[in-house]
Amino acid sequence: MNPILNKSSRNFLWQHPWQLALAIVGIALGVAVVISIDLAMESSLTAFDQAGKAFSGTATHRIIASDGGLDEKLYTQLRVGQGIIKLSPVVSGYVQLAAQSDNRFKLIGIDPFIEKSFKPIWQQEQNKNQTADFLMRLVVEPNTVLISDKTAQSLNLKINDDFTILTDNGKQRLKIIGLLHANNAISEEVLAKLIITDIASAQEVLGSFGRLSSIEVLMDSYEPETLTKILKVLPGSALFISVDSQSQSMREMTRAFSINLNALGLLSLLVGMFLIYNTMTFLVMQRRKLIGSLRAIGVTRRQIFKLIIGEAFLLGIIGTLIGIALGIALGQGLLYMVSETINAIYFRIDTASLMITSAQIGKGVCLGIGATLAAVLPPAWEATRFSPVTALIRSRLESNTRRVVGVAKLLSFILIAGGITLAFFSGKSISCGLAAIFLILFGFALFTPAFTLWFMQLTDKLFGRFLSIVGRLPPRMVASEISRTGIALAALMIAVSATIGMELMIGSFRQTVTEWVQASLPADFYVSLPEEKMIAGKATEEHQLKKKLAELPGVQMLSSVLHTKIIANDEFTKVSVFELNPESRKGFIFKHKVSDSLWDRFEQQHTVMITEPYAYYHAINVGQKILLQTDKGKQPFEVIAVYADYSGDQGRLSMSRQNYQQYWPDLGYSGIGVYAGENTDLGQLENQLYKLLSGQQSVKSDKAIYKASMEVFEQTFSITETLRWLSAAVAFVGVLSALMALQFERTRQLGVLRAIGLTPRQLTCLVISETGLMGLIAGLFAIPAGYIVAYILIFVVYERSFGWTMAFHFDPAVIYQGLALAIIAAVLAGVFPALKMAQIKPAEALRLE
């Protein structure tokens, strides 16, 4: 590349520092959002995978059971009876530090002397020197534990110190006898959330005497004999699965969530691309005379193209590097939100901090630079078209643009129609649903310039005669420079329509969930009981508690539920076991008409009801049968109803307690609903309920549960809200950049107005009126786009992602807010260029050609 040519490019860029800075900010923000989502999501899931690997080591398979756990005799049976030695029993459960109740750890009980080929973390190289001593102590001394050196440091604990934890089984004291070191950053994060002890101590601490959570198995790729031996003694309530498939299914479970988040990230990048396109177009158009001159002295089209691409590449690298740094910082913030959402709707994970891999950084680099280059291709190509004889004049550029606007309008109809078709005729694909939204948004973006021209003409016709001459300037300026204003408007329109669409969707969802939660809480109080189902004697205690509750004065009736897992159609499935009364039956919102005999069949026959997500994912409907695994073999249960459930997206079954007790062990209750009689003093009853409870048992009123449920709902959408605002921020930078470019280009025209007699204040008002008008157009056009986006989100994307259906709830306030957002953003973005233009000296402005 010619160094002097490069210098001319460099000097030109330096003369436009604001444009450069805004383009870099646009790239950086787009990359940052994508990277942060990727990092937060991957870190959460990697933490889950790695936590499993920390104690399972090289295990290839796992024997797991539902909430009751496995009888520890199974381990003896496999090891002694069947002679399988590569086994590792595990007992696990969650505990909290007594001193810091929000600090939760996973307590894992292991057999310290298992087969060495498992290579669990405590047997790894970095811990080998200590193992012989402290592994022996784990077995010999009760309630002794190993924690990571990092955790010890953060809690200010050292070897031989004691600390107290809270479990479902009450308070327990543990003694640290050794510290574990991690050999890499990821393991360090994982270890930081683990407390390792031996099997017996774990059973004692967690109250799960005689039970195991799982048995890890190390098997070569194909060992039919071992497999036969295991399956021979495997109880009906247990499953033998491969570790990889379990990890895979966890990822599969969160796939919809992950796709939706990534789509939001890509939305920011798309808006960012508009910004890059706009900046590079501006930088090219500003140089049309220069490029014409260069062509006249013999610079080839290829050289011009390379020059522009080279500039974009440089901007892309700088923006991407800043974006990666920003993304890491932002990812740290998003990590908490992502983890909490996964905890709320999928499974429990513990993530302490971000895990950054080179692959993720590489992905960010490719996206940032790739998006920049893609956005710059059209202006770079356009630059090569400049004639060496006559550089394009502005008016010709605008008339060319108006021709392009016509083509774009046609293309926009095709894209919108294509998007709508794709949305409704793409099976169950979430990606197609999201791609449809992108197509529609892009279609609306392409239609924005045509809409703007039409709207401006209409404004001029309808209101022109009532406006002053200066008042007529803003709409005409917007229309006359459509090549520049159109891009800014499109970027703003996309961001605002996404905001309107998502706000309408969240509002509809909130309304649906509110109605569902209210209907689901017919009792006056709910007693919630410990989650841990392996605690010995728990069921008996809970039956006694229920009896006492029923006997309390003022209690009219009770209902109960047990949330557990059983094996349905060969996979673990959540099941809710109900004891219902006439009131609690009203809490079910069915997705179809049900017969009067429904409840009799539910109680008396081999029947189940399924939630809407379960029906969607498993393509099962009323009348079909599900095979449930029991100790007496597989039993068919008929599906008699499908009901609404928004507590998770994996779906669950419901059966009567009477049915459950025929085949599965008694695990007590998860919750008991208390119905007060008429004229009962609820405050007094609540006090009496408290007196009957102990340890981890608690009581909440229906109102408190409603409030807590809605808080969880809002919290699960906090990440969506955050990402939406980030997209809006990128759009804001885009509009600011476009307006800066626009005002810069019309410096001379504004100088003439100043020379004629417009005061700086009038000039400021003029520019701000123009930008406000642009905000109004973007906002108005974003309304139909946002409405369509909301419709597709509700009836296509969310149904495919989570299996939930909800009613479209139209809230006019969302429309006003969207409109206000667009106008405020545009006016704010116009303030700086307006002030800058007002400050410019007319004499200088007039000198500019």
Add this chain to the structure above:
Amino acid sequence: MQAEAAIIIKELNKSYQESGVRHDIFKGLNLNVNNGEFIVLLGRSGSGKSTFLNLISGIDCPDRGKIIINGTNITALSEHDRTLFRRHHIGFVFQSYNLIPTLTVAENLLLPLELIKRITQKDRDKVCELLEKLNFADRLDSYPDRLSGGEQQRVAIARALIHDPDVILADEPTGNLDLDTGQQVLELLDTLVKKAGKTMIMVTHSQEVIGKADRVFSIKNKCLVIN
């Protein structure tokens, strides 16, 4: 008795900075222009002719010195007051016309009036009348980009005169036009400005205009020299 001067320029100094070095444009420049007088300004490219007009119109400020127009010392006015002064008392004709591209011909003419007061039907009639004089009656609603260079400059002259200013400043009004069109534009200026008794300072190289001027000056050695 000699009439009071319309424009009095006293000890005017103006310079600009480039790479930290000060370059003087004017140093101690003095000039008195009488009411209705037509002054032509000559000078080499870059000698400061346009800067001189900018200073008189108040869109640029001198480093030192006074510019008094019809008794108002515009160098003592604030930026805002200078703008208001310019709005009422100055008409500007630029070499490259500088019409507002988003306003029609009629609107371009009404704009200076609107900045001064509320537009009435009388003003609209005045615009029509003026455009009729220019043979533009049928182009009221045309946008500037539909007009030729000569037509645009004629509209620009009408814009400079519409609000009846005391002083007309014209910066090479025929610089972008061919000979014939330039001729027509100069005739128009002569008819409309001189006959209306307006004071005019014009930067031009046209020999014909020089012949019609009351006084001709050149900028030499940072001062005005009478030709």
